Amino acid sequence: MATAVLDPLSSVAAGAAPEAVVVRFAGDSGDGMQLTGGQFTLSTALAGNDLATFPDFPAEIRAPQGTLFGVSAFQINFGSTDITTAGDAPDVLVAMNPAALKTNVKDLKPGGLIIADAGEFGDRNLAKAKYDANPLEDGSLAKWQLLSFDISKLTLESVKEFGLGNKEALRCKNMWTLGLALWMFDRDRDPIIDWLKTKFAKAPVLADANIAALNAGHAYGETAEIGGAGLGLRQLNIAAAPAPDGLYRTVTGAESISLGLVAGTQLASLPMFFGGYPITPASAILHHLSRLKEYDVTTFQAEDEIAAIASAIGASYAGSLGVTSSSGPGIALKGEAIGLAIMTELPLVIVNSQRGGPSTGLPTKTEQSDLYQAVYGRNGDAPMPVIAARSPADAFDCAIEAVRIAVQYMTPVMLLTDGYIANAAEPWKVPDMSSYAPFPVTFMETAQEGGFLPYGRDEKLKRPWVKPGTPGLMHRIGGIEKALNTGHIEYSPANHQAMTELRRDKVMGIADTIPEQDVELGQMGGKLAVVGWGSTFGPIYQAVRRARAKGLDVSHIHLRHIWPMPRNLGDLLRSYGKILVPEMNTGQLKTVLRDQYLVDAKPLNKVSGQPFRIAEIEAAIEEALA
Amino acid sequence: MATAVLDPLSSVAAGAAPEAVVVRFAGDSGDGMQLTGGQFTLSTALAGNDLATFPDFPAEIRAPQGTLFGVSAFQINFGSTDITTAGDAPDVLVAMNPAALKTNVKDLKPGGLIIADAGEFGDRNLAKAKYDANPLEDGSLAKWQLLSFDISKLTLESVKEFGLGNKEALRCKNMWTLGLALWMFDRDRDPIIDWLKTKFAKAPVLADANIAALNAGHAYGETAEIGGAGLGLRQLNIAAAPAPDGLYRTVTGAESISLGLVAGTQLASLPMFFGGYPITPASAILHHLSRLKEYDVTTFQAEDEIAAIASAIGASYAGSLGVTSSSGPGIALKGEAIGLAIMTELPLVIVNSQRGGPSTGLPTKTEQSDLYQAVYGRNGDAPMPVIAARSPADAFDCAIEAVRIAVQYMTPVMLLTDGYIANAAEPWKVPDMSSYAPFPVTFMETAQEGGFLPYGRDEKLKRPWVKPGTPGLMHRIGGIEKALNTGHIEYSPANHQAMTELRRDKVMGIADTIPEQDVELGQMGGKLAVVGWGSTFGPIYQAVRRARAKGLDVSHIHLRHIWPMPRNLGDLLRSYGKILVPEMNTGQLKTVLRDQYLVDAKPLNKVSGQPFRIAEIEAAIEEALA
Amino acid sequence: MNDMTPVALTPKDWETDQEVRWCPGCGDYAILKAVQRTLPDIGATPENTVFVSGIGCSSRFPYYVESYGFHTIHGRAPAVATGVKLANPDLDVWIVTGDGDGLSIGGNHTMHILRRNLDCQILLFNNEIYGLTKGQYSPTSREGTKSPSTPFGSVDHPAKPAAFALGSGARFVGRGFDVSKNLPDVLKAAHAHKGAAFVEIFQNCIVYNKDVFADFTEKKNADEGQLWLEQGKPMLFAKGAKGIALDIEKLTLKVVMVENGDWQAAGVIVHDVTNRSVAHMLVEMPFGAFPMALGVLYDDPVPTFESAVVQQNALAAKGKTPDLQKLVSQGQTWTVKAGAEG
Amino acid sequence: MNDMTPVALTPKDWETDQEVRWCPGCGDYAILKAVQRTLPDIGATPENTVFVSGIGCSSRFPYYVESYGFHTIHGRAPAVATGVKLANPDLDVWIVTGDGDGLSIGGNHTMHILRRNLDCQILLFNNEIYGLTKGQYSPTSREGTKSPSTPFGSVDHPAKPAAFALGSGARFVGRGFDVSKNLPDVLKAAHAHKGAAFVEIFQNCIVYNKDVFADFTEKKNADEGQLWLEQGKPMLFAKGAKGIALDIEKLTLKVVMVENGDWQAAGVIVHDVTNRSVAHMLVEMPFGAFPMALGVLYDDPVPTFESAVVQQNALAAKGKTPDLQKLVSQGQTWTVKAGAEG
Numbered sequence A, B: 001m002a003t004a005v006l007d008p009l010s011s012v013a014a015g016a017a018p019e020a021v022v023v024r025f026a027g028d029s030g031d032g033m034q035l036t037g038g039q040f041t042l043s044t045a046l047a048g049n050d051l052a053t054f055p056d057f058p059a060e061i062r063a064p065q066g067t068l069f070g071v072s073a074f075q076i077n078f079g080s081t082d083i084t085t086a087g088d089a090p091d092v093l094v095a096m097n098p099a100a101l102k103t104n105v106k107d108l109k110p111g112g113l114i115i116a117d118a119g120e121f122g123d124r125n126l127a128k129a130k131y132d133a134n135p136l137e138d139g140s141l142a143k144w145q146l147l148s149f150d151i152s153k154l155t156l157e158s159v160k161e162f163g164l165g166n167k168e169a170l171r172c173k174n175m176w177t178l179g180l181a182l183w184m185f186d187r188d189r190d191p192i193i194d195w196l197k198t199k200f201a202k203a204p205v206l207a208d209a210n211i212a213a214l215n216a217g218h219a220y221g222e223t224a225e226i227g228g229a230g231l232g233l234r235q236l237n238i239a240a241a242p243a244p245d246g247l248y249r250t251v252t253g254a255e256s257i258s259l260g261l262v263a264g265t266q267l268a269s270l271p272m273f274f275g276g277y278p279i280t281p282a283s284a285i286l287h288h289l290s291r292l293k294e295y296d297v298t299t300f301q302a303e304d305e306i307a308a309i310a311s312a313i314g315a316s317y318a319g320s321l322g323v324t325s326s327s328g329p330g331i332a333l334k335g336e337a338i339g340l341a342i343m344t345e346l347p348l349v350i351v352n353s354q355r356g357g358p359s360t361g362l363p364t365k366t367e368q369s370d371l372y373q374a375v376y377g378r379n380g381d382a383p384m385p386v387i388a389a390r391s392p393a394d395a396f397d398c399a400i401e402a403v404r405i406a407v408q409y410m411t412p413v414m415l416l417t418d419g420y421i422a423n424a425a426e427p428w429k430v431p432d433m434s435s436y437a438p439f440p441v442t443f444m445e446t447a448q449e450g451g452f453l454p455y456g457r458d459e460k461l462k463r464p465w466v467k468p469g470t471p472g473l474m475h476r477i478g479g480i481e482k483a484l485n486t487g488h489i490e491y492s493p494a495n496h497q498a499m500t501e502l503r504r505d506k507v508m509g510i511a512d513t514i515p516e517q518d519v520e521l522g523q524m525g526g527k528l529a530v531v532g533w534g535s536t537f538g539p540i541y542q543a544v545r546r547a548r549a550k551g552l553d554v555s556h557i558h559l560r561h562i563w564p565m566p567r568n569l570g571d572l573l574r575s576y577g578k579i580l581v582p583e584m585n586t587g588q589l590k591t592v593l594r595d596q597y598l599v600d601a602k603p604l605n606k607v608s609g610q611p612f613r614i615a616e617i618e619a620a621i622e623e624a625l626a
Numbered sequence C, D: 001m002n003d004m005t006p007v008a009l010t011p012k013d014w015e016t017d018q019e020v021r022w023c024p025g026c027g028d029y030a031i032l033k034a035v036q037r038t039l040p041d042i043g044a045t046p047e048n049t050v051f052v053s054g055i056g057c058s059s060r061f062p063y064y065v066e067s068y069g070f071h072t073i074h075g076r077a078p079a080v081a082t083g084v085k086l087a088n089p090d091l092d093v094w095i096v097t098g099d100g101d102g103l104s105i106g107g108n109h110t111m112h113i114l115r116r117n118l119d120c121q122i123l124l125f126n127n128e129i130y131g132l133t134k135g136q137y138s139p140t141s142r143e144g145t146k147s148p149s150t151p152f153g154s155v156d157h158p159a160k161p162a163a164f165a166l167g168s169g170a171r172f173v174g175r176g177f178d179v180s181k182n183l184p185d186v187l188k189a190a191h192a193h194k195g196a197a198f199v200e201i202f203q204n205c206i207v208y209n210k211d212v213f214a215d216f217t218e219k220k221n222a223d224e225g226q227l228w229l230e231q232g233k234p235m236l237f238a239k240g241a242k243g244i245a246l247d248i249e250k251l252t253l254k255v256v257m258v259e260n261g262d263w264q265a266a267g268v269i270v271h272d273v274t275n276r277s278v279a280h281m282l283v284e285m286p287f288g289a290f291p292m293a294l295g296v297l298y299d300d301p302v303p304t305f306e307s308a309v310v311q312q313n314a315l316a317a318k319g320k321t322p323d324l325q326k327l328v329s330q331g332q333t334w335t336v337k338a339g340a341e342g
């Protein structure tokens, strides 16, 4: 009988097609939930579903086992339609221990399905999770569907034959669980088996054990063993999402930015010099690039963020494209050196993977609160272009665009991403690189006629890029105000006025080579525009889509270019009755829009270290139009 | 016949009362022009004139003698009426060498008086100043009145008897010139003679020589020797300016800020810890405070700006008031640490003596281009109060206000001043310190009932200040997000949301304890408001005064509180038809006003490293009202 | 309000209510225990003790010690500590830092606090890796260290913390390791030293740099691998079978065999903690050819920074009475009297 | 385009059209001349030479040398230079810094460039003062230095640049002074050394710290005050009447009298530029009791940072052909074909 059947989708509004499912794997940092999630993501992608993920792990490296702050979770939203967020509330929660259940169950949709490893619900773990009674038994989970059994024990049995130590054997738990999940959604195990074989190439027995656990979990689902209580679990097949033909892969923001930087420098036919200093969540870019030396990439782990950017500036001076990357606190330290790059007009790309602030803040949580710092955070009148990536896939093109602007205008450029984009994975249609127009850099090798002017200008107001080593063009640059054209030290009032305006005009002129602002959903003009930037793209897009489905007059505008802004943005914004700006900060883009266009942009702010929920934005839209 | 008489005021519009005179002393960095100007300022003040000065010296310590970039100038505007700027164009230019003439004469009013030391106009100096012919002889100065004679020779004669070396003897030139200037404006020599005696107490012969030169210069004016050509020089007596009774002194911004910081900490009954690192033009504050140890002031020259602010934060944690000071590039380096002070909610005063930027920029020139950095320049949502001094005298009260806010709200505060205020001197009515209400700090010594909460709040949302050394209240703080009340490390979404809002609300709440915004000239409502901040006060005030004298409907509003802004500012601004915002930057306060109040504030920008001229603002007012 | 008196204190009194958040098996636990064992013995009081740290796994330390504590920002602990100590010289200041925090981003502050000789204890947990950021190589990592940021192995020459400290002007240099039973003694000596006491503590990061110090920390390697230095005692190791002597020709140190305890004959050096030249040689002894020098390598106090500051402040203030009204009235002044102006 | 060949070059060719903006009489002029005299001799070419500096009077240096030059920001020259050299290892990189720029705000970068051993020459102009900011005391100022920021005299112990360099891992340490005729030789040795060559140049700031080095720089003090070290030569000074020997008891250096030239008898040490222990003792010799050690104190090359980086990059890239399309297509992929979905 229906009610007796556990249904991962019983939580979906009755009658609604099973368009998408949200599953969250939660366990101890030691349980390998990120791995489980990653592999489940892969199989989901291979199954042709569209998807979005949200890894959420603790700040501690390996918090003590069983503690509440040690819980690591991985959420995936996948379906047969276009997916742009990791989903609001999960339909299914896999809880590997009491702490994981405690910290995650409140998010589960009413009626949602809980799969719990009863084997981990002993007194010690219950205590660590601050449970007085065992929630699996005291009925406190009544509003959800509960499926609990001893995964630990089942795993141990499944790997007995390999004679692993108890600790090692239990490490296979996550594969057992993955096996069950694969069965639930009718997935192919082969790719994961292949992956396990390569991962454990050096220790075949571990490969075999993990594969055995994976198969056992899968078999457990199949051979309706589940629930001696006579319950069954409905297997689900989510149809593949319609997607244009082509080759696909999954990509995280950290990967795509690294790839985009490589592509950009190759398109500019420049070597890349990357000066970095580790910091969460920016480190991954340093890690990725350090493996790509065959693409003329040199990575340098400096002694601090100041040395990182300073070395990148030195490399740009010497004819490479200097790139540096950090997050909030590290970017703050780079402020003075950014000013030097602005004054010396050297190309430079600064990637900021934003995290929760202020100060050390919440290193592993996401936020968009460094926009002020990017646009305004320097001494003096120091204009610098700023662009922001909206998603892991989008970050690839943004990185290329950042490189283009840096070299075509001889200016530092800040590329904003955030912890969510950096870690989240999404399917990515592999781009056809031949479709990208190269923009090779030409270094000046002979003086302009009339004599060499290091601070002479082209039509873009760009000064020449001269490589040390070029005979006859020796010159000196520095952070003191420069004379027009000659670039010599110059303190005169008129010159400072002129140079300040030149620096401003050069950067504002970038608007000539960026596309006009388009409208994601809806059209120019109307009652309400929801204007976003960065990783809020997903929730805004879905919220506007749903609101429009309900017949509401609302459009979605999403900015890539934060500074300078597209030429048409002012007119576009003024064409709407109201403007709503959702941001994961206290209202920073809002300030720029109000200043630039004197439009009454209203903020919608979330600063919890978590991405917006679609519903939160939907509600704000309805309120604005009420 | 009148035209034959050299008249320092012939440049003043005919018939205009000699309300004020502008004199500029210009010479080689080695000529001691700043000393001359300083002493002339003193005698002017003693004569009861109101005055304002503008020292303008080269970035080089001692540029080679005779070079154009080595010219040092000191301008003073004094008169019988209220003076608030150093004056636009000088009436009198004293030029000690060709380079000084070359770089300054173009500013001189048509018909203005040039006094030149012919003795320095030899070929070498003319060449260094890039003169092909001697301007004193080729008639190129025809549009001005020229008085040139061999000051060098006259000086040497006047000090012959003391048997100084030629080089030393010539060093008395500036005193000879000062003597002449004192005669021109009918001034008493005694105070300067006293000053020379103390200055050269250790070398009486130098004192005597300088005094002799001073007297000789004075005598030279008196005994109409001037101009064998039969010209005379009219002596002038500028009436004392009406000023309230009381004790007066001259003060520079660097002095008054130092005094204000001492007064503030004394009013708070706290010791002061000043952590600084030398940088132009901020160093003077470190220098002043390092002499005031009896006021419970400890000064620490750190290894860099980061260590300077970090040590100040440590001192505040330990129960002193931490203060740090720098200018643009150094403030940029402090960004990360400012975030720590915001997160740990410790009191701290950060003084920024702004200079020309970006980067190293123009270290000895003034600018207001760090407002963005002050209000927005940090990672994360990091609100911090910002206040700005308008003049050397005003800086005293601003410093006290900064201390008050820091300790009453447990927050870092940024106090903005600039190179002009720091170096300029103005008469200051010595304040009656008994008229300042003390605001003694009470440290928490016993836990709140219900248990100790390091992050508990009072009605101002301030957390308690607990000194290490207090038994029973041991606690740990840091830069990671804090849990409400307990202050423990806390990463939860709801807590971060709450704390971010709390930090914002606490800072915005400061508006409750600051005065409403008043109108300097004019009234609420009208056609045009000129809104300024900082050292533009003088020129704006004079420009608005003149415009109103012409019957124009314009008012002057000058902000001390940049963040948060006074509660009534929005309504006040909306009461005017137009808003003009003159700034020595590309429009930074303008951004804050447009964002906060959605008013169409129009920028008037000057970024030449020089203060506004009254006429420049006057013209903008007329244009706005045309 | 629990005002405790030294006598009453036990290691337990120095534990906080905070859950310790290091990886199970991390060497930091042992160091924490050693410190909590040391504090009662030196008669420290929680209210007058301040632990200041930067950022890193090691820098989480202050949260776990029941005293005042400040977990500051990356690399800046010495600067913050300098402000704390100058503001209140009575406080007993401990700095906890790591090889990244104290030698990479914070190297300059480490140098200057040592040069100025601020009275404090500086505990540098050297695990030769960036733990908190998940395992990138650090300035002390050995050449060839494979890490996420150096997948093909690091190429830079490692820094030597103790040598750097001496070069910076340190007047106390000590060494120990996480699980060593002698660590508390080194900490006590550091605390007894008036001035900046630099202690390098080798610490095992079992997750990202497991057992890099096993060659001398493990029981089986202790005899050959550890040279424990004691004032006035010959530099012997390997149960006295070997010692450190001076090679007069090369003017460097060498290992000598000691025949039946006659170390004088072998020319073994007697450890003098005040000999700076020998200290330089000890901190540069390449491990392998030599044992690891541990204990108090150098200890030769000079006047401290905060005492000099306090003294100068007092001297300068002597005889002057603070008077705000007088202060603001200084300089050349003049008076305006009613009717004075025309 | 004037492409010049080494032979043709003279000091004059290394002068720029910029007016030199130091105070008349500043020691920087002499150093500039010494460098401009040295460059032709070592066969440097303007186009392949880069001078990188921080901020300070000394850091104005690049504007006056006809080569590529970068006047960066305060303290960061070594970091900028590292990027320059890694981007183009063929460039001949000179860093010019001051005691404030290189040891106060920039101490950490100085340490790390020395540790990594980037091939470059580091000229630290030590005038024991902050010149450009008008005379505040610096980390190398002697105790008791009265300056605008220390009106009652500085209280901190001065840093020793050469000792700091050695502690940081320097493989070349040289010393000279502005007006010394030997300065070019020291610069040549520094340039000949493959790796980071640290040269401390005592410089007279006649405006804010006049003649602080006169005790050994002035003619009349040269004999007693200057110990010029030469490889393989005994450490003699005072016209050979005195020498430096080792005090075997104290294991420290001592000054000995040399009777009629028999320095062996007096036990005078023969200078071995590769002896690190002796180098440590030389940089710590207190001036007064000892002469000032000048010349090449230590020179013992090891592989350089940029060469190791270049080598690793090449090795890692070996056999791999860059292929953007392949790169973006990596990882586990899948193909969507028309009609594939239901």
Ligand SMILES: Cc1ncc(C[n+]2csc(CCOP(=O)(O)OP(=O)(O)O)c2C)c(N)n1
Pocket: A277, A278, A279, A280, A305, A329, A330, A333, A360, B336, C055, C056, C057, C058, C059, C074, C097, C098, C099, C100, C101, C102, C125, C127, C129, C130, C131, C132, C133, C138
């Ligand atoms: C300004 C800044 N830069 C970088 C980081 C990231 N970060 C935190 S700890 C750390 C290094 C930690 O290494 P170490 O000091 O050796 O401590 P360990 O974790 O090894 O104990 C880094 C790079 C940061 N928090 N702040």
Ligand SMILES: Cc1ncc(C[n+]2csc(CCOP(=O)(O)OP(=O)(O)O)c2C)c(N)n1
Pocket: A336, B277, B278, B279, B280, B305, B329, B330, B333, B360, D055, D056, D057, D058, D059, D074, D097, D098, D099, D100, D101, D102, D125, D127, D129, D130, D131, D132, D133, D138
């Ligand atoms: C970030 C920053 N802080 C401070 C300064 C001010 N400043 C310029 S040079 C200098 C010190 C110069 O001393 P030193 O390096 O010894 O050079 P010198 O002038 O003595 O040759 C300082 C503090 C600056 N320009 N930038």
Ligand code: SF4
Pocket: A061, A062, C021, C022, C023, C025, C026, C027, C028, C057, C058, C127, C131, C132, C204, C205, C206, C207, C208
């Ligand atoms: S990462 Fe290493 S240093 Fe950090 S807690 Fe874990 S084991 Fe300890």
Ligand code: SF4
Pocket: B061, B062, D021, D022, D023, D025, D026, D027, D028, D057, D058, D127, D131, D132, D204, D205, D206, D207, D208
């Ligand atoms: S201030 Fe000193 S160092 Fe600077 S230029 Fe003048 S003399 Fe030279």
Ligand SMILES: [Mg+2]
Pocket: C056, C098, C099, C100, C125, C126, C127, C128, C129, C130, C131, C138
């Ligand atoms: Mg470490």
Ligand SMILES: [Mg+2]
Pocket: D056, D098, D099, D100, D125, D126, D127, D128, D129, D130, D131, D138
């Ligand atoms: Mg100096």
